[in-house]
Amino acid sequence: MKLTEAEWQIMNALWSEWPATARQIAGRLPDDINWAYTTIKTMLTRLTDKNAVKESKKGNIGLYEPILTRQNAQRSALKSLANQAFDGAFGPLMHFLVAEEKLSGKQKEELLQALTEGEQKDGGKEQSK
Amino acid sequence: MKLTEAEWQIMNALWSEWPATARQIAGRLPDDINWAYTTIKTMLTRLTDKNAVKESKKGNIGLYEPILTRQNAQRSALKSLANQAFDGAFGPLMHFLVAEEKLSGKQKEELLQALTEGEQKDGGKEQSK
DNA sequence: TGACAGCTTCTACATATGTAGTAGAATTAC
């Protein structure tokens, strides 16, 4: 599932708490976003068509909830990026991150933690196109 | 600098070796991409307009070379992704990668290496919007 | 000195994306 930039905004707002009305979502968008109410409705309709959210009605008011999980959205966004910009490999991607972006000591520790933690379990999850 | 999906394809082909002609770029695209020659020219023109590549002429033949570096393109793609999908923070992004994607032992080792390597030098590079 | 083949620039067009207005139905507020 591929989300556009505007759709990410809506989904981020929706993931934070749901079910939610369009009005509530409007209230949760970043301050620098000032979309008309109908713009939000349009996005919500498109996301519903895409099966990323589900709409139900309480009276005549639409209640929205995510079908696509944040985790899945993140996963596929990362996969696209890896394919597109890093020859499909996560290794170089992470390497790039570690090398390029300065991490705080705490972040590094957490990462080390996560890295060694994962050591026990193995998985054959392959990423393909 | 924001590249579209199609533009990434062209740029990937161009970064691999340049200067290059449109014909050469065509030859380097992934097998599953079969764009008309003029499609490639169109992309190249758009990338030139965007200042991502520079065109020069050898006779009447266009020679292209990247202005935007792969590293910079990767950096900004990652930044967008982080902002869009991970609340602007690289830490969680990496954490997600480490937790979600199964890395080979070698990759982990390289990462650990990279993580501890970076330890000496510090940097104040902050990522903002 | 043409006939081709390959290159170039322009133009075109469908679909996707961002953003919102309108008009009518439902709800709320006196």
Place this chain on the structure above:
DNA sequence: GTAATTCTACTACATATGTAGAAGCTGTCA
């Protein structure tokens, strides 16, 4: 119970993106 408010469903429209055709140059090979 009527006016103001708030929703909802449709429609609209500009710009971005993917993809390519047409027509005119240019160089080359017989």
